[in-house]
Amino acid sequence: MDPLFTEPIPLSEGINVRELLNMPQEVKLDFKKKREVFHKDDDIFATMDDDSSDEDVLATIEKSVDDTMLASPEYQSFADLGAKMVECVCPSGGVRILVIEEGDGPLVSLDSEVTFHYAGYWEGASIPFDCSLTTKTGAPLRQRVGTDMLPGLAIGFLNVHGPSARFQLLLAPHVAFMECGAPPRIRRAEHVLFVITLYDVRTLHAAAAFNDLPREEQAKFDVAINAIKDIRVDGKRLFEKQKYKRAIKSYEQAISIINLTRPETEQQEEEIKNIKIKIFVNLAVCYCKIDKPKYVITMCENIDKYIDINTHCKALFYYGKAHEMLGKTDDAIIYYKRALKLEPKNKDIGKTLADLDERMKKSALNERAMWQKAFDTNVEEKVVYDVDEEFKKSVIDMCQDLAGNEDFAKFDLPSGFTRDEIECLKSLTSQFEGLTVFEEGQGTRKKISIIKKQT
Structure with missing residues (x-):
């Protein structure tokens, strides 16, 4: 048999007291699995409350914590360990605690939600039978004290200051998995040791x-x-x-x-x-x-009352964002560049500046093309007339003859021309110096002539 299986096997799912009699069957042996990456909002700096985010909680977990959780504390027996612990106040007894590192803040209360890592050991085991680090996500648990929590764990939490505390709990069977347990994974009528690292305590309904x-x-x-x-x-x-x-x-x-x-x-x-x-x-x-840029600016101005905003990268970025939304591109670039100066390797700020620069270049080119079109007198509008090529050729031949005549000349055209034919006639005639089209009368009586002016 593989020597690994001589020790209890950690579960891939944390133990939930409500699911105790229906234990998950998947076993996770890869204790060092990479922790879950928490997704951020698409927008830059959009993660709120940096100091209380899951990312920062996980960032504080060092390798030493892994070692503490996945390596059994040194002791000769639970009796020997229990002698060093303090009995928690509990009507039925059975909960002993050893605080390794005192937390800062008040005692955890019943209306609290706690975020913690844990590992559970049977007596004499060198690896835990259950550990939050070996679950699918590897993330700390977040539970309300007393809800879906072993009674002994809840009593233990009420005896520590939080957040940031490390402690051990030795639980008797009646405050842990009861006398019956859930064999083969949870042993019957045995004490259990929990090693716990507390990261955060949130008091519910405080507001x-x-x-x-x-x-x-x-x-x-x-x-x-x-x-x-x-x-x-x-x-x-x-x-x-x-x-x-x-x-x-x-x-x-x-x-x-x-x-x-x-x-x-x-x-x-x-x-x-x-x-x-x-x-x-x-x-x-x-x-x-x-989309309230003026309010964004007001918030940034409030920040500037407490610190120099030029030392705060995130505030500078949103100052720039607000000015960009208001169409004040030059001001936006100034703030973006100040933010980038504080964090030169910030790719998001660099991309924002690059995208803005690209939009400005395209806008300048479009504006230039518009004004060129408005003032360029050399641009001729090409007009298409509904006439046949033979008509055009006849008009051009006639205009060439008249243009070559040194004397004053006038050529009267027959009636019955369509609108397109008249417009085409005027356009072709204008290409010959000295020739002009003369119209006289209205409707069916309209007379059209091509005249060569004397120079």
Whole structure:
């Protein structure tokens, strides 16, 4: 037998307590599979709330985290490990925790949504039987505390500060997979060790609850930040669904809340400033999407109140975008070039400038051709008359005879010519110097003559 199968096999799908009795059968052995790439909007810089995006969450996951998840912690036995842990408050007991790295922020609450990586081990196993890194996407899980989550996991999360924390949980069977388990994948009546890395904590419904708080409570920094974080996540979700006007309302609400905040330290003041800048950038992106260039400029001007906008690549780009939408191409190029100077290797900005330059060249050529056509007197309009070639030849022969006559001459033409024949006659006669067509009378009585003037 392959030595790999002497150890528990990680599942390709994470364990869901509701699906515990119907475990997926696919097995994923490629632990180092490349993580999922999150798609961006087609527009440049369109990804909203850079600091809270899935891309940035994944960007923080280093190889050391992979090693931590996929290599069993060192211990002699669960009893030995449990002696180093702290018992969590739980009516039925059975949850012990060891915090490896304390997170920043308040304790995780029941109304929170957590984003985390995990790995589960049976006692004595060197590789996990289940790990979020070995799922199809390799992405962190995002779950609400207590919903579709093992009871012991939920209790563990309530005992850590988030976001950014690392901890281990030792769960008894009755707070994990129960006494029955789900053989052969989930063993019966066995303790399980979970190694967890927490990346993000979002307090759900914080924005709705904020309005019900007294003014003194609303002014508190932590209270406002929690509400704003919730709103920004909602704004990003609406933006990704292309509901730009609703996203704008969310971000405007966040600005209103943050304006009520009373920071107590310089660090809090700096954080508020940075949050405002990010929200104004997001608003600029949204207004650009709904074709409101003047509002985009207003958002960029707000950014300029807090930092020198010439140091912010994204703001400069949308400043240029707004001017381009208003037809102020020269100003747009100035801002695009400033943005490119900050990020010389940014291909999107370079392409935007190149496309704009190409459109300007085509526009200049079209304008030049239009004015040439308007003022070029050498251009003759070629007119096609409904006459036969024999008629044209007869007219030309007659005109040549008259032009060669040195004396005054007049040649009267018979009546009955069509309109096209008369117009053709005038056109051909005008090509001979000194000849002109003379018309006299109206209708059937009209007389037409070709006259050579005396010089």
